[in-house]
Amino acid sequence: MAKKSLIQREKKRQKLEKKYHGIRLSLKKEINKVSLNEKWEIQGKLQSLPRNSAPTRLHRRCFLTGRPRANYRDFGLSGHILREMFHACLLPGATRSSW
Structure with a gap:
């Protein structure tokens, strides 16, 4: 049996991912349509989102x-x-x- 704290941490990540999914998706769609300077700004916004909201961090x-x-x-x-x-x-x- 896994530690309960690790399971709770994973649930918290799932909740964060669900919360920021729409924002992350819209920023990624915008990044392909704009100039280089605007790409840097959008990339900065993506990086300012919480790390645990990224879908790659889910197990x-x-x-x-x-x-x-x-x-x-x-x-x-x-x-x-x-x-x-x-x-x-x-x-x-x-x-x-x-x-």
């Missing part, structure tokens, strides 16, 4: 445990939990390979 975490590594997008679970669910036959249509 996918396991829905159950909060584990940040080995996550499968289709399920939203880490590989560890996914394997346990395969063994318990909790995921329909998923079979574990054996040889």
Whole structure:
């Protein structure tokens, strides 16, 4: 199980990203249409936004445990939990390979 503080930090980043998403998107659209001097100004505005509002700072975490590594997008679970669910036959249509 991940630390609760790390999970809360990630939730805070998600909230910030959602809050500044529209502003960031509009500034990025403007930057392609203007002259060089105006690009510098727009770039300064982008840099003045909070760092944690950038979408690249978000991590996918396991829905159950909060584990940040080995996550499968289709399920939203880490590989560890996914394997346990395969063994318990909790995921329909998923079979574990054996040889």
